[in-house]
Amino acid sequence: MAAPESQPDVRAAGVVTFRPGREVLLVHRPKYDDWSFPKGKLERWEHPTAAAVREVAEETGLHVRLGPPLPDQRYPTGRRMKTVHYWTGRTVADDDVSHYRPNDEIDDVRWVPVAEAADLLTYEFDRETLAHAKAVRRKTHALVVLRHAVARSRRTWRGDDRDRPLLRTGEAQADRLVPVLAAYDAAAVVSSASKRCVQTVQPYVETTGYELDTRKRLSEEGATEKAVERIVEDLLSSGEGAVICTHRPVLPLVYDAIGLRAVQREPELAPGEMLVVHARKGVVVAVERHRVGP
Template sequence: MDVESAGAVVLGRDAEGTRAVLLVHRPKYDDWSFPKGKLDPGEHRTTAAVREVAEETGLAVRLGPPLAPQRYPVAGGRMKTVHYWVGRVLDSSSASLVEGYTYGTEIDRVAWVPLAEAPARLSYPHDAETLAEARALPRGTAPLVVLRHGQAHPRKQWREDDRLRPLAPAGRAEALALVPVLAAYGVSAVVTSPSTRCVETVLPFAGAAGLTLREEPALSEEDATPRAVRRVVADLLDRRAPTLLCTHRPVLPHVLAALGLPDPSLDPAAFLVAHHRRGVLVASEVLAPPS
């Protein structure tokens, strides 16, 4: 079985204010690389990326645009895939605390390395290529997470108003599993269809994050129109904050058309992340629901 890992290219500034990247040193291999690590059983790759950065550097980050995954052979004849995102430190005042941080015997040094010096410091050519890709992306992006609600009670078995149709037990489990995944993007606002199955999908995350839901009728199956959905999406892009939008399968094509993206036919509890800067799309990614 292949090895799957996740990490982040965390960009920021060093103590002198110079643009820098966060690197870690592993004494076992005597190498400098980005913070990363293997996924725990059942862990979503986004959650693993944020967790590994926190464990190896002591810093909490949120994920920005995705980077091309790295794939290379490892011991035992297996292949390793490392999923990377650009990372942003959530609390800039804590960024300087990495000096002297160690992570057991695995990481003995953490450092902000100026971008001009980082390619020479990195131990592997593929890491230098990943850094170049991260540097080429615009700074100051924000994610708009477009989520299809979790698995719902079957429509054919529901006799009441469809707006009140709740999540199935599997959907409730998906809603709980989404909490750390959505937190990985630093979501600070939640906008949802007022239908029960959408509200129940985002409520566990909103509760954990201390956020108030904004129920938007234009995102419901009954009230959505292309024009109304475009207006909602444009408003969210203007806000420039990490935002979660939860809606229904029939409404998703309107949302994605407003973003200028093709419809990926999301499964229940799957999501698309549109990374934008001042309303201009920079990158997008489609991610499977958490297990």
């Protein structure tokens, strides 16, 4: 048997959820008699972002969307260590918990004034997480910059490059992207008109019912600095979550339009990888990066 220190961490995810009126969502676990944030372990192959949203829904009955990420928690649990990935969050639509039915896992769910939450929370690491969350609690929306999933090799494709499709590995990536994009409530779906980009976001639009907006000006053949800048500015100023799916050669134009390359090194995204930009009133307040499979 491997020594405890060599065993991988137990991984979990949760959300520090706020609502107007400076209130934060807390849950009580009767098994431990503690107050904490909604959280839970990742299921097999589950992405932490999807797990965080799922756990809030299961423990409170509320659907949330993720805001800026928070520092991970890491602490011992039994013979292993546990890492909990956290985000701030906001409810999507209803935030009423008065109809919640207590159960053996969670017997109380409350919206608590932020000023009182630290006194109610049981653990010091949760109080530290709350302090981090308070600093970025203001409402934001996410712009997900997504490079298309794994596609057929350009060298082996004989047709028009705009028709080059995803490999089966890429199709699997596209399927696994669905709950991750949903975690950010990406309601505007804008994609290069090239097939490999359309296929990357197709499972998401089919699942959610959101409209797919294809743009030739996001393709390798049609992208221009001014066109990309206009698309990005519209999405940043819209106030709603969005995803923009494009190609590696076009990504620098997207980064320039956001203003990322002026403040940090240009991120090199792998196929199926995303940069999540959190904005408030058109100003970027946080950036995170995720890869989904294969």
